Structure formats: C-alpha cells, structure tokens
Amino acid sequence: MNMRRQTPAATATTSNSAAAFPRTRMRRVRAHEWSRRLVAENSLTVNDLIWPLFLKAGSGRDPVTSMPGVDRLGLDAAVEAALEAVRLGIPAVALFPQTPVHLKTPDGAECTNPDNLVCTALRAIRKAAPGLGLIADIALDPYTSHGHDGLLEDGRILNDESVAILVAQALVLAEAGADVVAPSDMMDGRIGAIRDGLDAAGYSHVQILAYAAKFASAFYGPFRDAVGSSASLGQGDKRTYQMDPGNTDEAIREVALDIAEGADMVMVKPGMPYLDIVQRVAETFRVPTFAYQVSGEYAMLKGAMDNGWLPADKTMLESLLAFKRAGASGVLTYFAPAAARLLRGE
Ligand code: PBG
Numbered sequence: 001m002n003m004r005r006q007t008p009a010a011t012a013t014t015s016n017s018a019a020a021f022p023r024t025r026m027r028r029v030r031a032h033e034w035s036r037r038l039v040a041e042n043s044l045t046v047n048d049l050i051w052p053l054f055l056k057a058g059s060g061r062d063p064v065t066s067m068p069g070v071d072r073l074g075l076d077a078a079v080e081a082a083l084e085a086v087r088l089g090i091p092a093v094a095l096f097p098q099t100p101v102h103l104k105t106p107d108g109a110e111c112t113n114p115d116n117l118v119c120t121a122l123r124a125i126r127k128a129a130p131g132l133g134l135i136a137d138i139a140l141d142p143y144t145s146h147g148h149d150g151l152l153e154d155g156r157i158l159n160d161e162s163v164a165i166l167v168a169q170a171l172v173l174a175e176a177g178a179d180v181v182a183p184s185d186m187m188d189g190r191i192g193a194i195r196d197g198l199d200a201a202g203y204s205h206v207q208i209l210a211y212a213a214k215f216a217s218a219f220y221g222p223f224r225d226a227v228g229s230s231a232s233l234g235q236g237d238k239r240t241y242q243m244d245p246g247n248t249d250e251a252i253r254e255v256a257l258d259i260a261e262g263a264d265m266v267m268v269k270p271g272m273p274y275l276d277i278v279q280r281v282a283e284t285f286r287v288p289t290f291a292y293q294v295s296g297e298y299a300m301l302k303g304a305m306d307n308g309w310l311p312a313d314k315t316m317l318e319s320l321l322a323f324k325r326a327g328a329s330g331v332l333t334y335f336a337p338a339a340a341r342l343l344r345g346e
Helices: 008-015 033-039 075-088 117-128 159-175 190-200 218-227 229-233 249-260 272-285 295-306 312-325 336-343
Strands: 049-055 061-063 071-073 092-097 133-138 151-153 156-158 180-183 207-214 265-269 289-293 330-333
Touching (some): 151 159, 156 159, 159 190, 207 272, 218 229, 312 336
Parallel strands (some): 049 330
Antiparallel strands (some): 151 156
C-alpha cells in the first residue's frame, strides 16, 4: 500500500462522519458559474491542440468521404490551413500524404524523395508560417504498394531493414524543415536509430514524438481511406507490429523503451477508447504525453453531430477535455480548427 496516495484530507473525509451530508453538500460550489470556474481542475486551451493535415498532389481540396468536414489539401490549400492554424493560435500541425498510386512501391522509396508531398509542403509552410510547429510522420504505409508501415517479405514485416529506411526518411524530413518527427510505425528500436541518425547528421535539435503505445485498432479506417493505404492493405492487418487492444502493461514497456531510446514526447493512440492507457502513461512517466483522437473517433462523433444526435460544440469540447483530465499534455485532433474557434469565442 502506497501511503503517499492517501492524503490527510482524504483520510479525514472518509473517516470523519461529521463532514458528511448534510454538512457537506457537493452541489454548493456547483451552484454558480463563477465558483464552477474557480474549482475547475482541468481545462482545454488552444495550446493543447495539434491539427493533422492530409496532403494530396496538385492544388485545391478533395473531401475525405469517411471524415465529413476534412479535406485532402493541395499545396496551396495546405499553406492556407497552416496560416489558419497560426491565426487560431494552434501550436503545431502534423502532415500526412496521399501518395499518388503510381509512386507506391514495395519498399516505399518515395518516402525518401526530398521532393515528395510532405517535404514540399514542409518547405512551403515553413516559408509562409515560420513559427508554426511542423510535425512529420515517419512510417512507410503511405508509400508502400502493400500498405504496411515496414518492408514486407514472405508475409513478414522486416524490422531492422525497415528501421534503416525510417532513419533515411527522418533525415529527409529534417532536411525539409520538420521540427518534430513522429515515428508511427511501431518497429522495435526505431527511436534510438532515428535519434542517432539525426544527431550524426547535425539535426540534434529535431524533436521526436514517438507513437509509443499504438494499438492495432479498427478506428484507423477513415485515415487509411484519406491517405489511400486501405486499398493497398486489403485484408492485411498490422497485428505483428501494433499492440493488442487488450494490453496495458505492454504499453508501459513500449513507452519506457521509447523514452530510454531518446523520445522527447510520447503518444498513445487511439485516444478515447484508450484513456486508461493515457492516464497510466502520464502518471508513470511524467513526460510530455499526447493522445491521438484518431480518424474513427472523429468519424463517429462527427457522424452523430451531423445527424443532430449529439450537440456538436459541447460534445467536441468534452471529448477533448477528457484527454486533459487523463493527464495528456495535448491532443492530435481533426477537430483542432473547430475547437480553437470555439475556445476563442469565434
Ligand atoms: C500510419 C498511421 C496511421 C495513423 C497515423 N499514422 C494508420 C495506421 O497505423 O494504419 C492513424 C491516424 C488516424 O486514424 O487518424 N503509420
């Protein structure tokens, strides 16, 4: 029994019957807006938001059918979105490409093309919005013809060979101006290898946000539509590298390893179905911990909002505040611009 967990106040309230009802009335402080504000334990601000953006070749916007209100952005539209992020005070955006099908190969080599969609967008956004945090994903799935995050050989995902390519991808992204690289591939040892690779190439200032506890989830479906990896993946699944949804001690080991290998920040993904993991990671490690409110969570909430089954604004903010309550430093969410507008009273 950890004695420090039981504070004197908690002991007093539970053992002292004089403090109970009717002397203690929990509703007293809830009676007024001003006192509700005073006793609020957690709050959501625009500083907590990271906005994921989908990139497409060419210009303009294409809607993502399974994510109403979310578009794939051409270069011009991506720069506009970045400027809107700056205007709203959103600290950072995270970029994900829909690689044209003819550029997808078994080894995902397009990920190391310095003129690929992400690198091109990084340079353009950096120029237009110098102070905006730019996060770039590291994984092969948007680039491989089979839709996996690593190299596939005889039905197996090769670990160490994949890590070598991921390091090369990190270097190309750093060169293009990414402030943060975010490995989402779940290969073993990739954080250490990427950190060493970045440091050796003069990018010791580039941060690593590790998708440390990433589960093999059904909630990624709309994202895979958005980047076009669902067609490539077909009936395949990612259970040999992403985590079993039933596990929690294993999540702690994953996070511990990524921190030991040099992660600056860690992430739990998906978000709402894994709030217990977010809380455990935040409490255990006390390092900047992020949650990803993934595409399926967005689709689910947005679908209900658009049908009038849930009130849009309140549901959105409540779903995001939950991450703060669980101990997250911030959240990646497709609601970022809408939430920021609400939080700013726009
Ligand atoms: C790919 C990646 C995925 C997401 C972020 N990076 C999908 C996957 O692992 O299949 C999902 C994000 C979302 O669903 O919003 N490495």
